[in-house]
Amino acid sequence: MTRAALPTLGGAMAALSVATDFAMAQSAHFGMRSCALAVRLADIMGWPVQQQRQAYFQALLRYIGCNPESEVIASVVGDEMAMRRDFAGMDTADRHAVGALVVRRLRETYANLPAWRLAGKLVGTLLTAEKTMAGIFSGHCEVGQRLATRIGFDGDTVQAIGQLYERWDGRGQPGRVRGEQVSPAALLVSLSQDVVVHHDAGGVEAAVAMVRQRRGKAFSPAMADAFLGHAASVLCGIDALPEGVLVDVPGGDEPLDEARFDAICEAMADFVDIKTPWTLSHSSGVATLAHGAARSLGLPAQEATLLRRAALLHDLGKVGVSAAVWCKPAGLSPPEREQVRLHAYYTERILSSSPAFAPLAEVASLTHDRLDGSGYFRRPPASGLPVAARILAAADHYHALIEVRPHRPAFTRADAARDLLAEAGAGRLDPRACEAVLDAAGHAAAPKPRGSSLTEREIEVLRTLARGHSMKAIARELGIAPKTVDHHLQRIYSKVGVSTRAGATLYAMEQGFTSALH
Structure with a gap:
């Protein structure tokens, strides 16, 4: 492949957004259509080019960190793809709606269980659902930020990716920040993607009704008003964006070396x-x-x-x-x-x-x-x-x-x-x-650690953690006490600068600790 054939940043991220569309079980070109809507709204609100550019890449990369907890979700609800599809566009602060979705997915997954066992599944899952979701969202954000940093995005874009689940009213995850503390790009893309989901399902009227209901809650009032004042025009053709068509990158695209x-x-x-x-x-x-x-x-x-x-x-x-x-x-x-x-x-x-x-x-x-x-x-x-x-x-x-x-x-x-x-x-x-x-x-030489400060024992603990083992399972496999495992994990997280299992797993991959060629 010659240098002339190398893609631009926008072209490469467009392909990655198609991958996240598949991962989130979304409709065709969901990321690019959300990107088009976000850029149109940013232009209406008079955002400077650099801020529009952040919204552009936020829309394409919003779910780049979505995969680490796939097995965890699947182990609970059976098919994480179906769960993600149904969860898209939902008001994440609406506990009743989220709970109803979880119950429906569990009933479908465990339809063959005796009634008493199904009831136990329902109760156990609902009691821990909020804590589980918080952990999943935190992992998504941390992994997304690490991957975006590796791709070479600036600090503001990386910060926005870490706030994809935050809300205007402060009821989001993982930081529960509110109002202008939340990245404008994160808020705008959250609105844009929810609009695309509801527009696909029920047209302009459904999208407008949803934004009105969430104005001042999930969505910034100013952003909601910008959409409500121009809904028909900004949504024109948004559902018919041809495959392979890229929205122009605000400020121009850049070639990759x-x-x-x-x-x-x-x-x-x-x-x-x-x-x-x-x-x-x-x-x-x-x-x-x-x-x-x-x-x-x-x-x-x-x-x-x-x-x-x-x-x-x-x-x-x-x-x-x-x-x-x-x-x-x-x-x-x-x-x-x-x-x-x-x-x-x-x-x-x-x-x-x-x-x-x-x-x-x-x-x-x-x-x-x-x-x-x-x-x-x-x-x-x-x-x-x-x-x-x-x-x-x-x-x-x-x-x-x-x-x-x-x-x-x-x-x-x-x-x-x-x-x-x-x-x-x-x-x-x-x-x-x-x-x-x-x-x-x-x-094949084993990949060399890239300046890792971990001890051999800490690497063993991290490698076992990355394979999905619980703290007790790690202790059994390595022949140490669970408290010792916890001590090692605290030191590992502190040394490598992560706060979630998902972030620690990605670090282990980056260092080559999980390679079968060792």
Whole structure:
């Protein structure tokens, strides 16, 4: 990929917003349509260009931190995607409405339970719902801010992303700040996204009624009035924004250099991998193997770089499938297997939404296809699988085997190598690609900590925490007392500057502590 083909910041974030649309189970182009509305309202209110720019990127990145608690939500309500879809646009301070939604989701998920057990589920969940939601929202904010910082956004934009659940009346999360203490960009995008949800459901009248009801509560009165005074005009065409069309970035877009493009790809990889404790650092590990194999086979540097980026993003479509499927400890049902197969298609959809990502989409979407026509989702003939796709398929297969999965333990390296070569012998994977991946795996150095001040014991505790273990489970696995675990966690959080399990997990991924290549 040449420098001329590198995307702009706006184009890259547009693709990331499509990924968050899938992750939040929202309608097509939800993030970009919300962005268009926010920019129109900011212009009506006479915001300066820099402030409009913050609103633009806030709309595209608002849910970049949404994935860390996916398994937790799925373990409670069964399908976090359905919960997120139904929760969108809801007044988060309306306890009755939120409680009714939780009850409905629980009744659907546990419909086969005896009445007394269902009642216990309902009572237990409702009693802890407020505390659970506060923890989830805090984790979303912290992870979103860390990822936005890695992408290279300024402090004001990062601060706004950390306030996505705050409200004008101070009844939001996690800081319960109010009024002008809340970032204007965060407030405007909150209004814009709620408007899009209600407009999709009931048209202009529904959106207007919702804003009137929440004026001075969730929404700034001035912002609500700006919308109410121009509702018909600002919503004109908002539901028909064509796929792939980007709203102009206020003040102009900016091109990305190679280093920042790599940083964005790495952040997007962690965005998807943190969805479950079973896939932490999977994409970065596959990228390490694929890049090493490409160099071993003598691919030109430009092609090896393209392959590394495609490997980082090859599983991006996983965000569109419920964590209840990815974390299921038993065999998948036919509908669940079909959902898994769809994630490769979702990956292509996300990456193809930005022209500069299209070359990556061509390789990434072929990860699960095989030479004999099996696999999914394209099923091209063997001649239609380029060398890069063959390497990526082998790297992904090997790396998945050496990782723990909910239905099996990790393979040993020797067993994983035998399985990989068996796939090549059966004609499903390319033999040369498999040999190159094994060569890369044999020489892959464990990622070095980037200046981490943690002790070896603290790293062990952090690594176990990142896998989703409770404090008691960490104590059992490491043979120490729960109080000792708590002491270690307090020191870890203080040393690395995080305040949530989600933030600590992302830090562990950034440092390479969760890599299966250790």
